[in-house]
Amino acid sequence: MGAREDLTADEAVDVVNRDGRGCVVLVCDHASNFLPREFGGLGLDSAEFARHIAWDPGALPVCLELSALLDAPLIASRISRLVIDCNRPLNAPDLIPEISETTVIPGNLYITKWERERRIALAYEPFHSAIDELLSQRESTGQETCLVSIHSFTPVYKGVKRPWDIGIIHDEDERLARPMVEALRRLSGITVGVNEPYSPADRVYHTIATHAHPGDLPCAMVELRNDRIADTAGQYRWAGLLAGILSQLKPSGGDPAGCFRHSSVH
Incomplete structure (x- = not known):
């Protein structure tokens, strides 16, 4: 974590490649472990901010590479989820977490x-x-859009090992999730979870549901195991893999949902 400093609301979010022409819009809710100095460390040792409780390690570099590969706009929060979790409803008990995994804040x-x-x-x-x-802005110019959020998860949570390399999270709208899962399962050596390690029932789908559903945008949430994207090689590998899949699923023919009409994922 860098040196703490003041941050204004105007600086609390990064928008990268705003005018990107790709059909994917990327969101990274937990991109940063940055803590403005006004919060005084939240009573935690600084080492805690390197852990997954403060952010999604590796998620932002994957997003940045994906943005470049797909010419995709990217919206990323610049403030640690320990200040407030942007991917929770305002009435969620963990909107401002008092405990993260087993760590009291x-x-x-x-x-x-x-x-x-x-x-x-x-x-x-x-x-x-x-x-x-x-x-x-994209709707006003008639750009086809699907919304994808990128997260990372810890390999062991509360002492329980998680076997998945990647999880695709979705709710009843499976237009994007199903072909992504099918494409991932065709790749050897990758363990794919569907609504694992989280599902919408865990309140993790808030950003996607809030912004994709009103406009009927195809959408999905991606969870990458953070030890798989802990270095540049891993980040480039997974960004390239996801870009290859998403580029093949790009809507065409003026129908934003055209290539995402599929049945349930099992």
């Missing part, structure tokens, strides 16, 4: 309503507003 205990609203205004609202603005 002292600075998040007993926060006031004023502090909660301040964090929402600092990081949550700018992130979601940036997504809304970008999608509205």
Whole structure:
């Protein structure tokens, strides 16, 4: 984690390649472990901010490479999920987590309503507003769009090993998830989870559902095991693999859902 500094709401989100012409729009909710100095470490040792509790390690480099390969716009939060989790409903109990995995976050205990609203205004609202603005811009110009969020997960959670290399998360809209899963399963040596290690029931699908469903945009959430993307080689490998799959699924013929009409994933 870099040196702590002040951050304004205008700086709380990065929009990369805003005018990208690809049909994929990328979202990275947990891109950064950055903690503005006003939070004073949240009562944690600085080493904790390298862990998955503070961000999704490796997810942003994968997103940046995917953005370049697909000419895809990318919206990424610049503030640690320990300040506020942009991928949770506002009424979620873990919107501002008091415990992450087994680690207590002292600075998040007993926060006031004023502090909660301040964090929402600092990081949550700018992130979601940036997504809304970008999608509205694309809709106004008739660009075909599907929405993909990129996350990473820890190989061991609360002592339980997770066998998957990648998980594809979806709800009832499987237009994008199903062909992605099918393509991944055709590759040797990759263990693919469907709604693993998380599912929408875990409240992890908030960003996708909020921004994709109103416009009927094909959508999916990707979870990459973070030890698979811990270095540049792994990040490039998985970005290239996902780019190859997504580029083959690009909608065509003026029908944004045209190539995503599939039955249920099993």
